[in-house]
Amino acid sequence: MTFRQFAFNNVRRNSRQYFAFFFSSIFSIMIFFIYAAFIFHPDISKDPTLGKMMGEAMTAAEGIIYGFSFLFVLYSVGHFLKVRKREFGVLTILGISDRQINRLLFLENIIIGVVSIVIGILIGMLLTKAFFLAASAVFDLKELPFYVPFKAMGLTTAAFLVLFLLIPFFSRSMIQSSHVISLLKGSVKPKAEPKTSPLLVLLSLGTLSTAYFLSSQGIGNAPLLWIMVFTLVGTYFFFSQLSVYLVRWLKSKESFFWKGNRILWLSDLAYRIKDNTRLFFIVTMVFTVAFTAIGNFLVLEKSIMRTMENEPFAFYYLSKEKPPHKDVTRTLDEKLTKAGVSFEKMKTILTFHRVKESPYPDPEGFMKWSDYRRMTQALGWKTKNLQNGEALALKSAEAQPKYILKHLTVPKTKQSFRLSAKPQVNFLPHSFLVYVVPDSAYQQLSKDPASTDTYIAYHVPEWLGHFPKSHSLETKLGKQWMESPALNKENEQPFARGFTLNSTKQGMNALLFVGLFVAIIFFLAAASFLYFRLYADLENDQHHYRAASKIGMTEWEMKQSVIVQIAILFFLPLIVAVLHTFFSLQLSQSAFGVSITKPAAVGIGFFFLLQLLYFGVVCHRYLAQLKRILV
Incomplete structure (x- = not known):
């Protein structure tokens, strides 16, 4: 040879x-x-x-x-x-x-x-x-x-x-x-029974409870780094201390311990968990990363797509130029007319002034009431008339409620306003707040503003209320307009709903598509680690069960014991990882304001079925190896 x-x-x-x-x-x-x-x-x-x-x-x-x-x-x-x-x-x-x-x-x-x-x-x-x-x-x-x-x-x-x-x-x-x-x-394997420390058991309970509590409070109220540290520390001591303590507690309950074949698998379980602490810790964190990554992709996709789908206008053009480029919108007008698409073109000029009560150093935006009414009526939205001295706040998703002013004063024009109703949805491409004021008040604000923006919106009734396909006319026209050489200036911001929605969806699908397979690789690797550890103990288990068979344990009782121990080895890290994932996704949901309980449950259920299938294969092979010594 x-x-x-x-x-x-x-x-x-x-x-x-x-x-x-x-x-x-x-x-x-x-x-x-x-x-x-x-x-x-x-x-x-x-x-x-x-x-x-x-x-x-x-x-x-x-x-x-x-x-x-x-x-x-x-x-x-x-x-x-x-x-x-x-x-x-x-x-x-x-x-x-x-x-x-x-x-x-x-x-x-x-x-x-x-x-x-x-x-x-x-x-x-x-x-x-x-x-x-x-x-x-x-x-x-x-x-x-x-x-x-x-x-x-x-x-x-x-x-x-x-x-x-x-x-x-x-x-x-x-x-x-x-x-x-x-x-x-x-x-x-060492023969000494694993020992636990009451302080470390309490440390495990305390750090995990703290991490879960902070996660439930939302990302704005809890430092992410501390949540990660508490989770890592708590997980490690959960396997090395708390789980071993629970096993020893079960062994102390004679009514439970001396029933059936529990004496066989519980006697060895504390050692298995203690000996495999680092493995369980690594596998749990790998599972958690895989589950959380998929869940966060779903949260992010749902949040972005919800924001984009709420955009009511098929196209808009925002310019800080004075005057704005007429050729840019003229080109779009011609394309829509040539395609036989009916549309309504609306224009407004936003003026910006420093507001006394505002916590922001930048000026706040003001919009004319008549322009706002025209745009909302085109969309079919109900509006309420404004009286002198009243204002209406348009709030974007990024604007926190505590920064919405109930009363505001413009020092430059010596005008004061109070909010007439609760904030409305901001359809303008501004990140924070815009205030709608009566036309007479707007006339004074427009005389000497800090700056102005020109906003032109295109309302296309036949394109409203459905998600545009990638090869639809809306998407094609949007792509041509967005890629126009005339739009390469820094002070211009174009938007095409169909093209932007499809580009965003493709990007999110790319992340999800790639992330899913990477998560599966992580998952299989973690399951393989468990397989390696199991077979490392095969020789010792063979001696153990050979001795058990000599004192009268039946083959079925030994099989039950093996199945229970392998099940704990495979599913204990998985269950802990699912708990970690559930609370980590609370952070994402609070940050993005969307709920993904159902899709996250479907994703975790898919991985659970994979683990169940893998468990069945490994368990069958392992039992076959043990059976050889009993024949």
Whole structure:
């Protein structure tokens, strides 16, 4: 048997431990390849807007996938080395040198890496067309044709080949300094029962409670950094202290502990949790990041799209020039008329003055009542007449209620106003507040203002009340107008509802589309960590259950015990991560003012089903390994 055959047989013999690592590597390579194929697609690169946006999003995702894959592979290989310490000790006694062990590790990594790359790219090729169809539907594009992505193949092969070549140089140092005796002992579990500290148990409860309370108060009232610190500290001590304390408390309840086969799995559970504290902590935080990222994408998308959909006018033009460019709006008039679209063009001039009571140093905007009434009547909104000395506030989503003035005074014109009603929706493109005042008061304000803005709005009745498609006339005309060379000035702000809505939706879908697959990779890696830990204890569990069978435990009772322990190992971090995610999303909901309970529940439910499926596969394989010792 040659040395290469020996390395190949090592991989084949340890296939059980390599299963999760091999599967997760293939999935990461497959997603990396598909994203690269999408980036290099000829039709995507032709579209300057979408191509740039998708290129940046996918490139960022490729970097995240590659970096996380490196850490995942390093952790996995390091785990395999610890599990195989006894094997390396035997080889050392038989006369194998450190150089030959290095070569063995190198060959094993290359074998696994090359096979993973080949299978990952082949599966990616099979799924590329389906991915293109899904991307076309998500981004509302014409169907992307299939092509042979040679560039994507080359990039994926080179990137992951380098990764698998580098890993042995990092992993070998993990056993380089170990003596033969320590290698032969392998990884033996300590027998002492885990102990807990009452102070650390209280610390876990206190920090988690504080983090959840601050999250429920909203992002404006709670420093995000402190919430993260409390969550990290509380999670770590939850697994190392609080959960162990709960297990010991259950063991002290004789009516519970001595019922059925609970004595079998509870006796070992406290040790498993304590011994796997760092693993549970890492897995929980990885799950939390994956869930929270998807949830925040949904919050952000819903918030932005709600704001954009509330924009009532198909087009508007805001200019600080005096006078504004007539050619800009004349071009749009001609395009709409040529397309046979009926529209109403409305104009107003906003004047800006310093308000005595305002907490802001910048001047506040004032609008003529007759112009406001004309625009709102065109939209079908009800309005209330203003009397002398009254004003109406137009509030945007960004303006906080405490900054809305009940009374305001303009020192320059010596005019005073009081609010006549509750603030109305601000359809103007100004971030904070604009006040509508009677025409007579506006005449005085317009004589010597600090500055003025010209606002021209286009109301198109047939386009109001529905979301424009990417290939609709509204979107096409908007794109042509927004990309007009005449609009390149700093003091001009154009807006086309259809084009902007579609561009925003495509951008948010890109983030969600990319983030979903990255979250799945994080999720699979976290589940794989649990798999590695489970099989690290296989030999000890085999001795444990062999002894239990000799004292009368049935095979079914032992299976129940194993299933319960594996279920706790797989689902305890998941449940804690779901709690973290729920409270973290409270921050996002308070910041953006939208509720995403239903979509977040659907997303978490999807990951829960994935974990349940993975749990079923792992549990079946593990029970099969234990059953061998009982036959």
